[in-house]
Amino acid sequence: xxxxxxxxxxxxxxxxxxxxxxxxxxxxxxxxxxxxxxxxxxxxxxxxxxxxxxxxxxxxxxxxxxxxxxxxxxxxxxxxxxxxxxxxxxxxxxxxxxxxxxxxxxxxxxxxxxxxxxxxxxxxxxxxxxxxxxxxxxxxxxxxxxxxxxxxxxxxxxxxxxxxxxxxxxxxxxxxxxxxxxxxxxxxxxxxxxxxxxxxxxxxxxxxxxxxxxxxxxxxxxxxxxxxxxxxxxxxxxxxxxxx
Amino acid sequence: xxxxxxxxxxxxxxxxxxxxxxxxxxxxxxxxxxxxxxxxxxxxxxxxxxxxxxxxxxxxxxxxxxxxxxxxxxxxxxxxxxxxxxxxxxxxxxxxxxxxxxxxxxxxxxxxxxxxxxxxxxxxxxxxxxxxxxxxxxxxxxxxxxxxxxxxxxxxxxxxxxxxxxxxxxxxxxxxxxxxxxxxxxxxxxxxxxxxxxxxxxxxxxxxxxxxxxxxxxxxxxxxxxxxxxxxxxxxxxxxxxxxxxxxxxxxxxxxxxxxxxxxxxxxxxxxxxxxxxxxxxxxxxxxxxxxxxxxxxxxxxxxxxxxxxxxxxxxxxxxxxxxxxxxxxxxxxxxxxxxxxxxxxxxxxxxxxxxxxxxxxxxxxxxxxxxxxxxxxxxxxxxxxxxxxxxxxxxxxxxxxxxxxxxxxxxxxxxxxxxxxxxxxxxxxxxxxxxxxxxxxxxxxxxxxxxxxxxxxxxxxxxxxxxxxxxxxxxxxxxxxxxxxxxxxxxxxxxxxxxxxxxxxxxxxxxxxxxxxxxxxxxxxxxxxxxxxxxxxxxxxxxxxxx
Numbered sequence: 001x002x003x004x005x006x007x008x009x010x011x012x013x014x015x016x017x018x019x020x021x022x023x024x025x026x027x028x029x030x031x032x033x034x035x036x037x038x039x040x041x042x043x044x045x046x047x048x049x050x051x052x053x054x055x056x057x058x059x060x061x062x063x064x065x066x067x068x069x070x071x072x073x074x075x076x077x078x079x080x081x082x083x084x085x086x087x088x089x090x091x092x093x094x095x096x097x098x099x100x101x102x103x104x105x106x107x108x109x110x111x112x113x114x115x116x117x118x119x120x121x122x123x124x125x126x127x128x129x130x131x132x133x134x135x136x137x138x139x140x141x142x143x144x145x146x147x148x149x150x151x152x153x154x155x156x157x158x159x160x161x162x163x164x165x166x167x168x169x170x171x172x173x174x175x176x177x178x179x180x181x182x183x184x185x186x187x188x189x190x191x192x193x194x195x196x197x198x199x200x201x202x203x204x205x206x207x208x209x210x211x212x213x214x215x216x217x218x219x220x221x222x223x224x225x226x227x228x229x230x231x232x233x234x235x236x237x238x239x240x241x242x243x244x
Numbered sequence: 245x246x247x248x249x250x251x252x253x254x255x256x257x258x259x260x261x262x263x264x265x266x267x268x269x270x271x272x273x274x275x276x277x278x279x280x281x282x283x284x285x286x287x288x289x290x291x292x293x294x295x296x297x298x299x300x301x302x303x304x305x306x307x308x309x310x311x312x313x314x315x316x317x318x319x320x321x322x323x324x325x326x327x328x329x330x331x332x333x334x335x336x337x338x339x340x341x342x343x344x345x346x347x348x349x350x351x352x353x354x355x356x357x358x359x360x361x362x363x364x365x366x367x368x369x370x371x372x373x374x375x376x377x378x379x380x381x382x383x384x385x386x387x388x389x390x391x392x393x394x395x396x397x398x399x400x401x402x403x404x405x406x407x408x409x410x411x412x413x414x415x416x417x418x419x420x421x422x423x424x425x426x427x428x429x430x431x432x433x434x435x436x437x438x439x440x441x442x443x444x445x446x447x448x449x450x451x452x453x454x455x456x457x458x459x460x461x462x463x464x465x466x467x468x469x470x471x472x473x474x475x476x477x478x479x480x481x482x483x484x485x486x487x488x489x490x491x492x493x494x495x496x497x498x499x500x501x502x503x504x505x506x507x508x509x510x511x512x513x514x515x516x517x518x519x520x521x522x523x524x525x526x527x528x529x530x531x532x533x534x535x536x537x538x539x540x541x542x543x544x545x546x547x548x549x550x551x552x553x554x555x556x557x558x559x560x561x562x563x564x565x566x567x568x569x570x571x572x573x574x575x576x577x578x579x580x581x582x583x584x585x586x587x588x589x590x591x592x593x594x595x596x597x598x599x600x601x602x603x604x605x606x607x608x609x610x611x612x613x614x615x616x617x618x619x620x621x622x623x624x625x626x627x628x629x630x631x632x633x634x635x636x637x638x639x640x641x642x643x644x645x646x647x648x649x650x651x652x653x654x655x656x657x658x659x660x661x662x663x664x665x666x667x668x669x670x671x672x673x674x675x676x677x678x679x680x681x682x683x684x685x686x687x688x689x690x691x692x693x694x695x696x697x698x699x700x701x702x703x704x705x706x707x708x709x710x711x712x713x714x715x716x717x718x719x720x721x722x723x724x725x726x727x728x729x730x731x732x733x734x735x736x737x738x739x740x741x742x743x744x745x746x747x748x749x750x751x752x753x754x755x756x757x758x759x760x761x762x763x764x765x766x767x768x769x770x771x772x773x774x775x776x777x778x779x780x781x782x783x784x785x786x787x788x789x790x791x792x
Contacts (some may be wrong), residue, residue, distance in 0.1 A: 066772035070708045070792035086625055097710035097789065098644030098656045103703040113642045113658065114632055125632055134625035187771030189741060197791075198771060 015227055036163060039075030040226035042215045046203050047181065052076065055161045056180035057154055061204070063170035068199045069185040070139075071104065071219060073165045075226065077137040078105045080163050085136025088112045088129040092122040093141065119143055130156035130164050137163040147176060154178035173204055181206045188216065188229075196220045198229050245336070245352040246393035247371060248383040252348040253283045253321050257314060259379040268306055271316040272299050282316035318346050325350065329500035335361075335371060340497040342394060344446070349397060351390055351497045368425035387428040390497060391489030392437060395444035395463075396426050400436070433490055438464035445485040451478055463489075506540075506599035508532045515553075515591030522551065522592055523583065527576050529597040534572040537599060543568025546601035549579050551586075552594040559586055563634045564662045567626035568603040574627055578634040633662040646703075650749050651759050652710060652788070704747065705765065707775045707789030714786035717776065727764055728776055728785065738774075742767040746778075765791070 019041045035051040037044055044050050052058055058076070062069040077087045087106055089096055091113050102108050114129070116122040122140070129138040130153060138157075145153075145168070157164040166179065173184060182205035188198040202214035216229040249255055253271050258264050268288035272279045279299035288311070293302045303311055322341070329339045329350050338353035354367060361367040368384040375382035385397035428436045437444070440463050442455050455478070460466065466474070466486060474483045487493035508529045516522065526549060537543060545568050551559040563578040579597075633641045642658035649655045720730040727743040746762035760780040767773050773791035778784070 064770075064772065065709070066768075066774050066790040066792065068773070068791065074708070094712055095709045095789075097652075097706060097708055098658075099646060099652075099703060100706040100708040100710075102644070102646060103706060108644050108646060111644060112629070112661065113644060114636065115640045115642065116636050117640070121636055125636065128628060128631055132624050132628040134622065134628065187773075189769055189771040190767070197767070197773065 012227065036076065036080045038072070039079045040072060040201070040217055042217050042226065042228040043072075043183075043201050046201075046206075046213050046215055048207050052080075052163055053180060054080075054163060055158045057150075057157055057164040057166060057178060059166050059168055059172075059177060059179040059182040059205075060185060061168050061170045061173055061182065062185045067185050067187045068197055068219060069167065072185060072199070072201070072226065073139060073167065074101055074104050074106060076163065077139055077165060081106065081110050081136035083136075085162065086110055086112050086134055088114060088125075088135050088138045090114050090116070090122055090126050090129070090138065090140040092116050092119070123149065126164075127153060127156050129160075130162060131160045133160050133162075135160060135162045137165055139165045139167070141167045145172075147178075150176075150178040177205060179205070190218075196227075245354045245368075245384065245386045246342070246349050246390065246397040247332070247352065247375070248349040248385070248394075248397035249325075249375075249380055250348070250383060251283060251285065252325065253316065253318075254285045255380050256321060256324050258285075262379065268293070268311060270299070270302055270306075270311055270313050272313040273316040279313070322347060326500055332371075335367070338497055338499050340499050342446075343498065349394065351394070353497055354386070364427050365425065368427065372425060384425040385428070386426070387436070388430050388433050389489055389491045390495045391446065391485060392428060392433045392491075394446060395440050395489060396428060396436060399440045399444040400426055437489055438462065438467075442466070445482070445489055447481060447485060451482055454478060455482075506533060506536055506544075506602060507596060508536075508598075509594065509596035511594040512592065515593040517588045517591050519583070519588075522588075522595065523580060525595045526579055526583065526597065527572075529595060530576045530579065531572045533597050533599060534570045534575060537570035537602065540602070542599075542602040542604050543570045544575060544599040544601070545603050546599070547575055547579065548598045548600045549583075550596045550598075551588070551592045552596070553588065553590045553592045557590055559588070559592075561586065562600075563630070564638055565626075566629040566633070566662050567623075569626075569630070574630070578630055581631065581635045629661050633660070638662040651751055652706065652749070655706075705744075707773075708792040710775075710789040711787065714777070714788045717785045717787050719776070719778075719785035725762075728766060728778075731774075731776065731785065731787075733787070738768045738770075738772075740766045741769055749777075763788070 034054055035049045036054060037051040038047070058073075060069050060073050074087075081087050087110055089101070089111060092115065094115055096113060098108065098111065098113065101111065114122075114125050116125050123142065126138060126140045126142065129135050142149075145166070153164060153166075164179075170184065173182070181203065184202040184204050186200040186202070188200055190196070190198045196218045198216060198218050200214055200216050202212070204212070217226045218229045219226050254269055257269060257271075266287060267285075268291060269285040270281050270288050270293060271283040273282040274280075281293060281295055281297045281299060281302050283295060284293050284302075288302070288306065292305045299313060325341055325347055329341060332339045332350055332352060336352040336354050336357060340351045341347040342349045342351055354364075358364040358367045361370055364386050368386060371384050372382050383397045385393045385400070387393035387396055441461055442463055442465075443452055445463065447455075455461075460469075463486070466482075471483070474486075484493065488495040510525055510529060512521075512525065530547075533544075543565075545565050547563050547565070549561040551561070553559060561579055561582040563575075563582065565578070569575060629641055638660045641661050643661050644656050644658055646656050647654060718732045719728045721728045727745065728740055730737055730739050732738070743764045743766045745764035747764075749759060749761045749763060751759045761777040762780060763775060763777045765773060766776055774787060775789040775791065777786050777788055779786060
């Protein structure tokens, strides 16, 4: 980051140290593997367990494309498979680009890409993957998910003990959910985007009382570390200004 | 018993290609840059050609147009002989090859078996008939010891043939040949051996040479030598071989392993289309097969299930496995997933299940577990991969591999995780095959030596979603070669606030479909990120991916 101001880098250093302390604290506090850090410490702080509990579904909602949602979700998948286990990507659309996922830090030998042609096959493959104890995380873009199918997925993931990361459109935010956590990801325009990209993560639903809590984060271009967005560089949201 | 196939390499070629019958054949091998005759037929020998002769000399003797050299293939000869040994199991449960480096005979233990064929002469006749039907001339010798049978088959019959005892009866195109059989009675071993040359004892060349230099040409002459001195003078081999021939020392036949057929079958008394019944039969058969596999310490890598329906319609179900398995429930589940999708047009009258490809259990799939990243539950993972590949097809369950290639579409390749028809033994091969299947039209030579060793951070920034086909966009940009400012997506204009780039990606003309593109990472007013490129050849803009 050649053009980042020195004040920003100091802030970042403090933040990095703070993250380390949080990590250490959390390691002592929970002490078990049941909770997977989301890969985004700011988000972890919003979650009741300081991360995602294994054996649960997490919904990631976003409207439109290019939002940065998958980057966050695959960051979580990367954390989930750190202790071993596979990441299964159910890429029915055939548009998943593995080199980008590898760049995020997921080892290619730990990643299984399943390309089902029919929607029913895709749903079945997701169910099977969630049920398998060797799968640390399954990433899927389920098209339709009625209450029945959703509940079945939840039982499957409970049995398998991995994470079910479901990428869903924003319009389902008012539909009932069997997911433990439902997040809404919104991209934000960045005043100095060379440093990274800004996102707003909103917890729409979780076991705890933090519904509606949100955090703005910044994903570093190079390291893919997710930092809380610096308060100084808080721009007005032009979407709101434009009435979008 | 010893079945000798004289000039086996020649016989093999003639059996495969009958048009070479009665023509001079020369098999050549290239040794130290010179082609030499490795084997030749009697017709060639009659022209003066001998084994070991340079091929040029043989051509000069026979004439270039008459002599067509064939490649000498000792391993192919051995394999063909091994295959014959397997077929000879109908004569004896114990069949082996002789232990020379280039074997030309089969050794059979027929002790106590001859009465099944109606006596020893009838057995020998049955064998010669069987070989004649394959177009092979066999010299059969029965003797109390392997050594004696070998000696008689190789040396007595040469003599007989020379004396006209077994005249070759090649009458025109009828490929019936007379084969000679010699039977040595139990007490006649020593007598039969006595007139034979010392080479008949299967000795190495230097021992034979030494014996010849001492004037010893026949086995009978050995009897007059002091036995205890033979080892010190001629080495241990002479006494060992002689004792084996005379029966003073036992000699085992190294048996050719008979392949076990891992196949179970059941015919149904009442042909049916009822799925439940068929499933039940398949389940029972798989249970049987699994027990057979466990006994052999092997697991199925490919399982074929056939449903024979009335009258000639057969449904074939085949599953490949990620890891050898002999678990009946797992195997049945895989087959059933395919069975569910089969429409049975007519009643099924018979069902068979076969483990078409097996592997020992310890031969685990290691590649996924490389570099110390232990999968916590490899068995369950293997089960999952098998199930997925069983229902979706092996081409749908994939692993990505990075390739050092500038063109984004070619910077990785998918490989099926489940072995195909070649199984684990030829994994590298099937991987290569799979790669070809993934990119059928692209013949790109890629340097992949370092591709998978790259650190993730060294990879260029790429979008997580790459469109299968770049999508043409209407783009506004001020300068002809400048960055994009605005583009139309689904009818609405997207204003670009930031761009990164250009990253020029250019591939050579030799790739057949060269690529010249300037890629830009762009952020719009809403903070969304798109990956656009300008095709430098066409001058048009395309959307290639989104940074999800």
